[in-house]
Amino acid sequence: MEKELLVYIDGEYYPKSKAKVSVYDHGLLYGDGVFEGIRAYSGIVFKLKEHVDRLYRSAHTIMLQIPVTKEEMTKIVLDTLRKNNLKDAYIRLVVTRGIGDLGLNPKKCPKATIIVIADTISLHKSEAKEKGVTAMLSWVKRDPVDATTHEIKSLNYLNSILAKIEANISNVDEAICLDKNGFICEGVAENMFIVKNRRIFTPPSYTGALPGITAEAVTKLARKLGYEVIEKNITPYELFNAEEVFFTGTAAEVVPVREINKRQIGSGSPGPITKRLMEEFPKLVRDPSEGTPIYQ
Numbered sequence: 001m002e003k004e005l006l007v008y009i010d011g012e013y014y015p016k017s018k019a020k021v022s023v024y025d026h027g028l029l030y031g032d033g034v035f036e037g038i039r040a041y042s043g044i045v046f047k048l049k050e051h052v053d054r055l056y057r058s059a060h061t062i063m064l065q066i067p068v069t070k071e072e073m074t075k076i077v078l079d080t081l082r083k084n085n086l087k088d089a090y091i092r093l094v095v096t097r098g099i100g101d102l103g104l105n106p107k108k109c110p111k112a113t114i115i116v117i118a119d120t121i122s123l124h125k126s127e128a129k130e131k132g133v134t135a136m137l138s139w140v141k142r143d144p145v146d147a148t149t150h151e152i153k154s155l156n157y158l159n160s161i162l163a164k165i166e167a168n169i170s171n172v173d174e175a176i177c178l179d180k181n182g183f184i185c186e187g188v189a190e191n192m193f194i195v196k197n198r199r200i201f202t203p204p205s206y207t208g209a210l211p212g213i214t215a216e217a218v219t220k221l222a223r224k225l226g227y228e229v230i231e232k233n234i235t236p237y238e239l240f241n242a243e244e245v246f247f248t249g250t251a252a253e254v255v256p257v258r259e260i261n262k263r264q265i266g267s268g269s270p271g272p273i274t275k276r277l278m279e280e281f282p283k284l285v286r287d288p289s290e291g292t293p294i295y296q
């Protein structure tokens, strides 16, 4: 039998099948917590520092005291990868408000719960990614930039899940959420970019999108390759008439979009700028200067 993966919970490692949290944990009862989805490629954790920094910013915003320092958290992530002998991995870092009682008052939760899951990830490119994915504009609007905004990477993902359900029942690969003014915001777990006249546009952060770490890395990469990247409000009309549309995200990486609400995007297959970024991205994520080595 294959050895079970080990999951870190509050200072201990448990085999995957025994890794459990209390039913009184406010992460479960109220979605009260924050998380990060991180990837490691060929022994390097891509942008680990940026993910840990964002986790602490999310926690700070919801006044969740993480009981370890950023340095300790970084070591916990690396140790979990080492325990599992992983080089290519998907890492889920979760901090919940911790165990409380059945009232929502966070005062009842004396200590946050820290969970690190490091699992394997298949690196095979899906056919959808090569051809481009289909998407739809969802009726589910992104929350405005107030308490439940996606700028906070919180455990409240019902907004994204509802949009994903619509994509599933409509038989398309992904859903795109608009902001409350009707401008393009982001995918369910991806940021969005469009290409027009060789220039790249992406929605501004005040639409309530998560400030994506992949989006930032891809923006820098695109600028290095000589493309202009501009933050601007994007309308559905501009999206439908873009030459190219692509998503970015830790799980998604760089993914071309070929159809939105049955309108063909550009030529209907991945455009030259998206293809160029998809070509360069695997090199970027394996660049030691862009991440943290697991084994040194």
Ligand code: PXG
Residues within 6 Å of the ligand: 036, 037, 038, 150, 160, 186, 187, 188, 189, 190, 191, 209, 210, 211, 212, 213, 214, 215, 248, 249, 250, 251
């Ligand atoms: N928007 C939202 C709402 C997200 O949740 C992104 C954009 C892309 O951000 P990054 O920093 O990853 O480039 C996300 C990322 C999961 C999972 O397991 C979710 C994300 C990332 C990885 C895994 O659902 N969300």
